[in-house]
Structures are given as C-alpha cells and as structure tokens.
Amino acid sequence: MxxxxxxxxxxxxxxxxxxxxxxxxxxxxxxxxxxxxxxxxxxxxxxxxxxxxxxxxxxxxxxxxxxxxxxxxxxxxVQTIDIDLIETKDAYHIKAAVPGVSKEDVMIEAGDNDLTIEANFNAYIDEFEEEAEVIASSIKSGKCVKTVRFENSLDLENITAKFTNGIVIINIPKLIIPKHKINVE
Missing domain, CATH: 1.20.5 (Single alpha-helices involved in coiled-coils or other helix-helix interfaces)
Structure with a gap:
C-alpha cells in the first residue's frame, strides 16, 4: 500500500x-x-x-x-532682346545687348516705321561634349527677336549699325518729309 x-x-x-x-x-x-x-x-x-x-x-x-x-x-x-531706346530731335538710337553672339549672327531689318533685331543665342550646355545636365538656366538661348515700332517714318538709306563686344549700336535717322504749302484758289 x-x-x-x-x-x-x-x-x-x-x-x-x-x-x-x-x-x-x-x-x-x-x-x-x-x-x-x-x-x-x-x-x-x-x-x-x-x-x-x-x-x-x-x-x-x-x-x-x-x-x-x-x-x-x-x-x-522666341525671347526678346534687351535694348535701350533713345530719341533725339532727328533720330532714334538703339543699344541692343547680344552677349556671346558673333556679329554674323545678328540680323537687322528695317521697314517704313519699324526695326527688327534678331539673334540666335547658343545654350551653354551645347558647349559640352560629354553628357551633362542643366541645374539652372536663366541666360537666354535660342532665337531672340526685338521689334520696335516708331512714331515717325525712318530714313532707311541712312541707318547705321556698329557691333562691339556683344553690343549693337543702331542709329536710325527720322525721315523728314518737308511740308508743302498749298495755295488755295
């Protein structure tokens, strides 16, 4: 037990x-x-x-x-070209900034009362041969045009333009049309 x-x-x-x-x-x-x-x-x-x-x-x-x-x-x-425009008694004067553009790449055309400035700006990235990436871009590139319309007719035969260090100076004489007196009979 x-x-x-x-x-x-x-x-x-x-x-x-x-x-x-x-x-x-x-x-x-x-x-x-x-x-x-x-x-x-x-x-x-x-x-x-x-x-x-x-x-x-x-x-x-x-x-x-x-x-x-x-x-x-x-x-x-199409971007615009920066200009200064001055008027005197007998002429208009334009100073256009085209930095980095050669003289041959600037085109100027004038009409009866307007003038057009055109230039092609190359993008900075285009200068690189190896692959590159744009981080910031505020400088003009591509086709840039500025058209100025004037109050007076222009003396197209006497317009002059001078290119120096990326600046174009354009002198535009006003066309002076003499007034004629009309005899009333």
Missing amino acids: VDSETIDTKVSDKKEEFNDEQEEEINDNNEETKEKRKNLGDGVINDLYASIDEFKEYIKNMQKNADRKYSEYKKST
Whole structure:
C-alpha cells in the first residue's frame, strides 16, 4: 500500500514538473512573440525606408522631367532682346545687348516705321561634349527677336549699325518729309 505522504510527494513532483514545463512553454511563446514583433517592426521600418527612397526618386524624376520640358519650351519660344531706346530731335538710337553672339549672327531689318533685331543665342550646355545636365538656366538661348515700332517714318538709306563686344549700336535717322504749302484758289 502506498502511503499518502508518498502520493503527496509524487503529486508535488508532478506539479513542479508540470509548472516547469508550462513555464518553459510560456517563455518559449514569449520569445517567439518577441521575435515576431521584432520581425514585424523591422519589416514596417524597411517598408517605410523603401517608400521614402521611392518617393525621393519619384521627386527627382519629376524635377528632371520639368527641367527638360522647361528647356524645350525655352528653345521653342522666341525671347526678346534687351535694348535701350533713345530719341533725339532727328533720330532714334538703339543699344541692343547680344552677349556671346558673333556679329554674323545678328540680323537687322528695317521697314517704313519699324526695326527688327534678331539673334540666335547658343545654350551653354551645347558647349559640352560629354553628357551633362542643366541645374539652372536663366541666360537666354535660342532665337531672340526685338521689334520696335516708331512714331515717325525712318530714313532707311541712312541707318547705321556698329557691333562691339556683344553690343549693337543702331542709329536710325527720322525721315523728314518737308511740308508743302498749298495755295488755295
């Protein structure tokens, strides 16, 4: 026969063994949960970094596309030439800035009461042989034109133009049409 003390000891040993197994299982579960949470957190952080990197790349591509379109727009539009216009009693005087343009690339045409100055400016990027990218561009490029309309008719035969260091000085005499008296009969 088994005495009750022996049974109590065996039960107690089994309880301890069971509690130890349970505690070990709980600890294992806790470790697994911690590992899953850590992996989940790492995944979220990695996804966040990847999203931020993708967003940065998207913004850079958008900026490059906008710069390219702006450059194409600048090339396709006609810009104006900067001038100073002075009027004296007998003539008009124009000082036109065409920096970086040779004398041969400046064209001037005059009509009865207007004058047009045209020049082609080369873009700075065109001077590079290797592949290059425009970061900023505010200097004129492409075809540039300035037309000035005058109040008086122009003496087309006596217009003069002089080119010096990227500046064109144009002297435009006014056409003086003498007035005639008409006798009334």
